Amino acid sequence: MKKFRTVLLVFAIILFCFVIQTSILPMVLTQDITPNLMIIVAAAYGFMFGDRKGMVIGMVCGLLCDIYFGPLIGFEAGVYAVIGYLSGKFQKILYVEDLAFPLSLIAVCDFVYGFLNFVFLFAMRNRLFLKNFLLQRLFPEMVYTLLAATLLYPLLRFLYNRFMHEKRRNALEQNSVMKNT
Numbered sequence: 533m534k535k536f537r538t539v540l541l542v543f544a545i546i547l548f549c550f551v552i553q554t555s556i557l558p559m560v561l562t563q564d565i566t567p568n569l570m571i572i573v574a575a576a577y578g579f580m581f582g583d584r585k586g587m588v589i590g591m592v593c594g595l596l597c598d599i600y601f602g603p604l605i606g607f608e609a610g611v612y613a614v615i616g617y618l619s620g621k622f623q624k625i626l627y628v629e630d631l632a633f634p635l636s637l638i639a640v641c642d643f644v645y646g647f648l649n650f651v652f653l654f655a656m657r658n659r660l661f662l663k664n665f666l667l668q669r670l671f672p673e674m675v676y677t678l679l680a681a682t683l684l685y686p687l688l689r690f691l692y693n694r695f696m697h698e699k700r701r702n703a704l705e706q707n708s709v710m711k712n713t
Contacts, residue, residue, distance in 0.1 A: 550569070574593045590609075
């Protein structure tokens with residue numbers, strides 16, 4: 533029952549962030565650049581849940597973006613899945629409660645996402661304007677995403693700790709429970 537509740541809550545968070553990203557943020561911000569909330573969700577929950585679950589969460593985020601934005605189905609899903617998977621590799625090394633590393637991880641993930649978009653969607657079609665793309669599109673989006681992550685990541689971490697985190701017993705409690713049975 534707890535796993536079903538976790539899946540339902542993560543899917544609701546993904547849908548909520550997707551609706552905010554596609555409907556409200558373009559109206560609020562005056563430029564064509566908006567923060568990428570799907571990157572925040574995929575990287576943050578990949579970091580919190582681990583590599584495999586992060587990959588699945590990233591794929592769901594990417595499929596939503598593919599269906600709504602993408603010129604082809606599967607490209608964004610693959611990129612987001614890789615982002616969720618690679619973010620999940622840091623779960624065992626670093627602590628979730630620290631704010632500096634997850635924010636820098638989200639910034640790096642947004643840069644990788646933007647660069648892969650440039651390479652596969654523009655450079656392959658011989659549109660080689662990397663300097664303009666970096667200065668006018670990629671870096672401003674990365675800054676917006678980082679600012680949105682400072683607000684959204686603590687909320688995602690709170691929801692994870694409150695509703696989704698499986699409390700692990702320490703080794704002494706597990707041994708005593710096993711001996712009693």
